[in-house]
Amino acid sequence: MLDKPALRARLRADRDGFAAQSSTAILAPEAFVERLRRGMTVATYCPVGSEADPTQLAAAAAASGCTLALPFVVDRSAPIRFLAWQLGEPLVAGPFNLRQPQPTSPEVAPDVILTPLVGYDRRLNRLGQGAGHYDRAFARYEKAWRVGVAWSVQEVPAIPADIWDVPLHAIITEEGMLWHAEK
Numbered sequence: 001m002l003d004k005p006a007l008r009a010r011l012r013a014d015r016d017g018f019a020a021q022s023s024t025a026i027l028a029p030e031a032f033v034e035r036l037r038r039g040m041t042v043a044t045y046c047p048v049g050s051e052a053d054p055t056q057l058a059a060a061a062a063a064s065g066c067t068l069a070l071p072f073v074v075d076r077s078a079p080i081r082f083l084a085w086q087l088g089e090p091l092v093a094g095p096f097n098l099r100q101p102q103p104t105s106p107e108v109a110p111d112v113i114l115t116p117l118v119g120y121d122r123r124l125n126r127l128g129q130g131a132g133h134y135d136r137a138f139a140r141y142e143k144a145w146r147v148g149v150a151w152s153v154q155e156v157p158a159i160p161a162d163i164w165d166v167p168l169h170a171i172i173t174e175e176g177m178l179w180h181a182e183k
């Protein structure tokens with residue numbers, strides 16, 4: 001099995017290749033929308049490069065009366081903070097080519113975390129950027145519903161999991177939603 005750095009390099013290249021020739025979008029599956037409730041806080045993200053675009057999921061959450069939030073990071077080592085944000089509200093340039101909310105936006109606790117990822121497997125293990133930002137956020141907000149968002153080309157047979165890796169509850173791709181119904 002490839003180690004995490006080798007798998008990341010290969011999957012980033014696969015994702016770039018897929019995004020360059022594809023014009024599909026990720027739509028909000030019914031099973032996702034059904035779980036949303038008015039007043040929930042849903043953390044989305046602004047895609048960078050060839051990452052899957054969660055805009056339709058965020059729009060469905062806003063339409064269901066949820067409050068949106070975006071991750072805010074300062075560097076590799078400091079944890080993510082989720083800051084309140086509304087669709088269309090201006091963003092500022094951050095590290096790693098990210099676009100982030102104004103740092104003065106209020107911090108919020110997410111009930112649903114739409115999570116970017118580099119790779120996933122059908123057991124809902126996730127491979128991220130390697131900074132541990134989301135793994136640490138999952139440990140802090142352990143009750144949140146963890147939903148990975150990806151292109152289907154990012155699926156691999158098995159992600160090598162470390163002890164701190166927290167599996168997802170669901171993964172949404174352009175092909176639909178993969179999840180285990182108990183959570």
Ligand SMILES: Nc1nc2c(c(=O)[nH]1)N(C=O)[C@@H](CNc1ccc(C(=O)N[C@@H](CCC(=O)O)C(=O)O)cc1)CN2
Nearest residue numbers: 012045046047048049071073096116128129131133134
């Ligand atoms: N769109 C988006 N927002 C996000 C993340 C993410 O993965 N995607 N994060 C997830 O944790 C957090 C930011 N953390 C990050 C940590 C490391 C790198 C990083 O190492 N990027 C590579 C380039 C990746 C590529 O080529 O695709 C780099 O800068 O070399 C990026 C983001 C919060 N916001």
Ligand SMILES: Nc1ncnc2c1ncn2[C@@H]1O[C@H](COP(=O)(O)OP(=O)(O)OP(=O)(O)O)[C@@H](O)[C@H]1O
Nearest residue numbers: 126127128129130131132133134135136139162164
């Ligand atoms: N709960 C945690 N508390 C503190 N450090 C953590 C925690 N979870 C992960 N880390 C640290 O984060 C680093 C990166 O982990 P890993 O390579 O698994 O990241 P990843 O799965 O790519 O995901 P992501 O960066 O998106 O969370 C590791 O050095 C690990 O020690």
